[in-house]
Amino acid sequence: MNLSDSVKSINERSSWKAIPLAVGPNVPYFNDLVEFEELDSYDLVSAGQSPPVAPSIKKTKKASLKKKRQQKQKAKLRQVLLASNNNDEESLQPVTDSPDDKSSSNDADDAINSKPAKIKTRKRELKTENANETPKKVSKVEDTKKDMSHWDNLFVPEVVLKALSELDFLEPMEIQRQVLPVAIRDKRDVLGAAETGSGKTLAFGIPLIHNILADRESNSNQAQMEEAVHKECDSDYDEEDIFLGVDESISDTKSNVKTLPALILAPTRELAIQVSKHIKNVAKYTGLRAITIVGGMAPQKQVRQLKTKPDIVIATPGRLWELLETGHPYLSSLHRLSYLVIDEADRMLEKGHFEDLNKLFDIINAKEANKKRQTFVFSATLTTVHLGPSRTVFKGNNNNQETKSTKLNKLMKKIGIRKKPYVVDLTTKKVTAENLSEAKIFCEISEKDHYLFYFLKSHLGRTLVFTNSIDCIFRLTGVLEVLGCCPLHIHAKMQQRQRLKHLERFQTDPHAVMIASDVAARGLDIPDVKHVVHYQAPRTMETYIHRSGRSARSGKDGLSIMFVSPSEMNFYKRICRSLNKEDGLPLYMINESYMAAVKKRVNVAREIDKMAHKQKKVRLHNDWFTKNAEAMDLALDEDVIIDTTDAQDISDQINSKRQQLAALQKKPIFPKGFSGKFITQRGELFLPSLGADRPKKSKR
Numbered sequence: 001m002n003l004s005d006s007v008k009s010i011n012e013r014s015s016w017k018a019i020p021l022a023v024g025p026n027v028p029y030f031n032d033l034v035e036f037e038e039l040d041s042y043d044l045v046s047a048g049q050s051p052p053v054a055p056s057i058k059k060t061k062k063a064s065l066k067k068k069r070q071q072k073q074k075a076k077l078r079q080v081l082l083a084s085n086n087n088d089e090e091s092l093q094p095v096t097d098s099p100d101d102k103s104s105s106n107d108a109d110d111a112i113n114s115k116p117a118k119i120k121t122r123k124r125e126l127k128t129e130n131a132n133e134t135p136k137k138v139s140k141v142e143d144t145k146k147d148m149s150h151w152d153n154l155f156v157p158e159v160v161l162k163a164l165s166e167l168d169f170l171e172p173m174e175i176q177r178q179v180l181p182v183a184i185r186d187k188r189d190v191l192g193a194a195e196t197g198s199g200k201t202l203a204f205g206i207p208l209i210h211n212i213l214a215d216r217e218s219n220s221n222q223a224q225m226e227e228a229v230h231k232e233c234d235s236d237y238d239e240e241d242i243f244l245g246v247d248e249s250i251s252d253t254k255s256n257v258k259t260l261p262a263l264i265l266a267p268t269r270e271l272a273i274q275v276s277k278h279i280k281n282v283a284k285y286t287g288l289r290a291i292t293i294v295g296g297m298a299p300q301k302q303v304r305q306l307k308t309k310p311d312i313v314i315a316t317p318g319r320l321w322e323l324l325e326t327g328h329p330y331l332s333s334l335h336r337l338s339y340l341v342i343d344e345a346d347r348m349l350e351k352g353h354f355e356d357l358n359k360l361f362d363i364i365n366a367k368e369a370n371k372k373r374q375t376f377v378f379s380a381t382l383t384t385v386h387l388g389p390s391r392t393v394f395k396g397n398n399n400n401q402e403t404k405s406t407k408l409n410k411l412m413k414k415i416g417i418r419k420k421p422y423v424v425d426l427t428t429k430k431v432t433a434e435n436l437s438e439a440k441i442f443c444e445i446s447e448k449d450h451y452l453f454y455f456l457k458s459h460l461g462r463t464l465v466f467t468n469s470i471d472c473i474f475r476l477t478g479v480l481e482v483l484g485c486c487p488l489h490i491h492a493k494m495q496q497r498q499r500l501k502h503l504e505r506f507q508t509d510p511h512a513v514m515i516a517s518d519v520a521a522r523g524l525d526i527p528d529v530k531h532v533v534h535y536q537a538p539r540t541m542e543t544y545i546h547r548s549g550r551s552a553r554s555g556k557d558g559l560s561i562m563f564v565s566p567s568e569m570n571f572y573k574r575i576c577r578s579l580n581k582e583d584g585l586p587l588y589m590i591n592e593s594y595m596a597a598v599k600k601r602v603n604v605a606r607e608i609d610k611m612a613h614k615q616k617k618v619r620l621h622n623d624w625f626t627k628n629a630e631a632m633d634l635a636l637d638e639d640v641i642i643d644t645t646d647a648q649d650i651s652d653q654i655n656s657k658r659q660q661l662a663a664l665q666k667k668p669i670f671p672k673g674f675s676g677k678f679i680t681q682r683g684e685l686f687l688p689s690l691g692a693d694r695p696k697k698s699k700r
């Protein structure tokens with residue numbers, strides 16, 4: 001087929017012309033708005049199933065007029081090209097996939113839009129939806145000998161494939177395999193649920209990158225086309241053209257007004273920063289720019305970064321709202337977003353959290369919002385539901401019980417998804433990560449420190465200890481410090497710089513212990529966290545799943561252990577019921593013969609910590625009053641100052657206790673050869689390393 005044939009073919013076909021660049025004529029797509037439908041009619045897809053067939057599209061009158069106008073413009077351009085560029089015929093030759101290819105219209109489209117080879121490759125891929133066609137391979141990555149063929153047919157741009165190969169991501173994870181074709185080829189909205197650490201970030205990250213790149217090319221082609229048409233037939237518009245006005249996207253290209261294409265919202269600063277890193281890693285050869293907008297950091301820098309008009313903004317709702325309120329121009333068109341991602345969506349939309357998010361949604365989903373926006377909603381607990389108390393279920397009184405579909409419907413309404421989404425739910429009955437071993441210890445509150453120290457001493461390896469309160473973090477950090485465990489900590493009240501510093505140190509020491517609040521429960525991808533300890537029982541099943549999910553990521557083994565005191569029994573039972581663990585979690589076996597030695601050390605450490613804490617409090621109190629009195633030139637009332645005549649006594653006591661503890665610590669708690677072994681989820685014997693491979697630095 002030569003150029004004039006292509007042109008003829010275009011004239012004969014009009015129905016495909018409004019189809020976006022990345023979507024072939026016989027490929028289902030959902031770019032037009034369809035009525036909001038309840039979940040029963042969604043395409044709920046699990047592993048191994050193929051994508052659904054799309055419904056027909058409602059065309060509006062305005063849209064068809066717009067298409068007509070675009071047709072006219074294309075016809076003009078064809079004339080221009082034919083007249084001025086006969087020599088170019090070879091480069092404008094359409095690409096044909098196979099003799100029986102039904103895509104002549106697309107070939108013609110290629111000719112019209114001319115060149116970029118990359119997009120041509122993708123477009124040919126995008127036409128392979130027909131099962132009879134042989135899919136094209138994209139696995140050849142230059143400059144590398146790595147076999148990337150597992151990524152074939154997932155529409156990954158070559159530039160991304162190159163980055164993936166450098167990262168040694170030689171094959172897609174299951175959620176990526178499932179989501180990529182639907183999100184890229186079909187441009188569907190996606191609701192994705194899969195276990196923690198299963199690669200959800202790139203399941204939305206790669207489609208974002210692909211689709212933004214495709215939009216970019218499409219826009220620049222359109223701009224070129226427009227420019228040619230404007231040059232040749234500027235005065236040739238009829239009344240209808242003038243009435244319809246100029247297509248907004250074209251006018252943006254022409255006037256160089258760029259609006260933000262993609263926004264990713266995450267619940268915590270650390271997670272936003274991490275998502276940003278993951279995306280930058282795979283987008284490093286694309287020329288796309290991503291920036292992070294989170295609280296706790298200087299807003300001036302973020303404002304400056306926004307001025308560079310990035311392609312992707314990864315943000316927490318609070319700071320994004322703050323900048324939006326200041327009227328930053330690049331954020332003033334959030335309603336025109338092309339891509340929106342809500343990571344950890346169930347958490348983000350929890351009642352009472354993220355008030356700013358609702359205000360953001362009001363803008364993002366305003367009346368004039370981009371109806372073609374593609375939305376991604378992900379979480380490991382997107383489809384998990386809470387079971388009510390057994391007596392309610394028993395009586396069959398479960399009318400108010402949340403179901404998967406009611407949960408998803410609620411989320412969709414809040415987020416403003418009006419198109420039929422594609423739901424990928426890869427969560428299993430276990431819900432927690434496949435290779436995670438789970439256990440519990442029933443104990444009194446006062447015994448928790450003992451069991452924690454026992455655990456830390458018998459299980460070396462990176463360990464995250466979760467608590468429910470900041471006070472508990474302070475106390476526990478103090479005690480473990482005295483015991484020589486060098487704990488790190490993280491919670492929402494810390495300065496952001498400190499939070500990141502502690503996280504970094506946690507990532508670099510393979511035997512580090514970190515005491516954390518739930519600010520670290522979701523999404524954080526710290527390599528090789530061997531153990532998660534729920535020092536205080538989580539209040540919900542979701543928190544349990546996400547906390548535990550910091551371990552056993554990407555197919556690795558891990559252990560989650562919950563300390564349950566009598567007052568926490570109800571939470572424990574409810575979590576087990578919701579996780580379908582009728583028999584509860586297995587008991588963690590403690591060798592009681594070593595507990596006496598453990599208790600001695602911990603009790604002394606607690607005494608030291610208590611005295612040191614009291615001493616510090618008195619010092620701070622007195623310092624504060626003295627300083628302020630001096631500053632105001634006032635005489636201090638003696639009653640205000642706490643008597644410190646016994647301060648030396650307390651210091652002496654602390655020193656003597658420290659010596660006592662040091663003497664105790666000299667003796668090993670466990671005999672040589674002892675191992676806090678446990679059976680892993682895979683039924684193998686897990687032997688935690690003790691002493692032998694302990695790094696010199698680690699004080700544990």
Ligand SMILES: Nc1ncnc2c1ncn2[C@@H]1O[C@H](COP(=O)(O)OP(=O)(O)OP(=O)(O)O)[C@@H](O)[C@H]1O
Nearest residue numbers: 169171172173196197198199200201380523525554
């Ligand atoms: N195709 C791949 N091959 C190998 N590793 C991958 C691949 N895709 C992602 N990863 C890595 O797997 C790890 C887990 O991915 P990610 O953080 O996206 O998980 P997640 O499902 O979002 O977890 P969570 O639910 O806890 O947020 C990351 O270190 C990521 O870099």
